[in-house]
Amino acid sequence: MSEQQQKRVSAAGNGEHANGGKRQRALAHDGGVKQERLAEEQGREEASQGGEGERALVAMEEQEEAQISLRMSVSHLHCVACLLPLKPPTSKCEAGHVVCSGCRGRHTTQVCVGAANYSTCAELDLILRDAKVPCAYGEYGCTSWVVYYEAADHHRCCRCAPCFCPDPGCEVLTSPAELAEHFASHHGWPITKFDYGRPCKLAVPGLQDKLVLVGEGDGSVFLVSSQCALGVATAVSLVCVRACGDAAAGAPQFRCKLWVEVEGNRENLALVTSMVASSNMSRGFVPAEQGMFLVVPPELLHDESGEAPVLKIRVDRIDRANGGASTARSPSATPPSSLPKRLL
Template identity: 40%
Template structure:
């Protein structure tokens, strides 16, 4: 019985026929190349892809005992006698199986966030969890209480405009942008626009949270992949103009410089309470609105935040809400 060749294969010669002895080798190379490019979809039980000892995905080096029980390299290294724990009295000896390494490297799955826009469909199965943690399309929720929207951060911008009539404010890295935040609306979305960063789709959430006699204003980057090693880091400067009650026309700028945290929000739960923010007393508000200046700077992924120098002294009327690399000052203008 003759096995049909893959559609991409082309036989250029067979040994013993016109074409010479080397033609068969050429045909074999063409066939191997075609088979490497061919892909099929199969169903495999998840238990087969996981180590029976630690239950984590099997990844090279993979070991197999004489009976056929598998173990990952980490589990085998922890066994005192290097004997199979499944076999009776540990009688089975583990051996390295390079063929299994090849097989498990070839098991590919799509990103679990493909419905949110990730186009990676060739993620090695044992790397799928790491990819999901770092995926920029990992979904986030809407900050509006009761809203069931869940999607990639980039799609949140269009959603809040269409569903909640809140168009996002574009910002450029390193440039200050004035924002008016009504106390009744509680949150506002900012979206980064950077000519030098075509792939940057950073979305930021500016929130105003009631705290006793005032409110806390804070800024966070909306993303669910903040734990990724190469994820971008940001710093921010929030400045609030404070008009005192003396009526002398003196304006003070309440300034906070800090690193920017991340939030994935909770579906239907609204904006989260800030980890880092600046407390603003009610008398600092202009009616029902907080007028402030926002400046966001992009940092290297592994860079430490270096906040700029602040001038003036802190005041008991305004407090920062903790957090590393946070500076607060009142500047007299």
């Protein structure tokens, strides 16, 4: 056999080997599919007889359904009367218009005058309850998929809604969590993690100093700054850095207690208790005169003993689901033991 003929035979053999490998993988796949079908049929057969087969079938039916992503006109998901996202239960008039249950009267007088008969849309309600969209703040870290008619409520209290860096000339816009890291890495503002309901001891910030607090558990970001507001006195304020307002549904509220004292001279101190304001910092630092702040007199900042004053901060998270009770002890119920009794 010539060398050329040997090459042909070798090539043919390699081709058959390659094709044979593909055939083996195809056969293996077909065999796996057949085994799955046999197992399913066996499970259904055993289910009809009870026992383990029934439990296997129930487990199979409880598996999560397949999900799909699709595009469609939003008009199909909006009420023709109020033009807002449809919220179950929905109704359909005689002309085929779908409206929110609370929009029947408006629809009858404005669109379909005289339409008095409405039917329920149970099938559409199932779709509306299951139709989810990704959070609009996905680029800032939110991975939530929310029901379409609840998306607006989610965006109003989304923890990833972007906020601004308040430092003049800084154009950074990102989530509060990323903003806290930005404060430390680009501006040198120290980060301190704290527990709600427990005092946190810090140095009194100077006029150019900023302190960043991050709550344990929920990661809420707070910014502490000071300003010269009343003559030579220093005004220390605390603000929660977040885009959602304090009244947004689902947004937690916070109450804080700030006080400054000199170690060894606890008879002289300045103290204030207030609700914590929120800001997306789009207008920079919140001026002290526009919110609650702690006025620290110069006597505390320059104590005769030479001891440095200490700023203590206690933040309590308000649990709205529990009727406005704090998740920790109320700051007015049992003050820190270091406070003199005359303040009780």
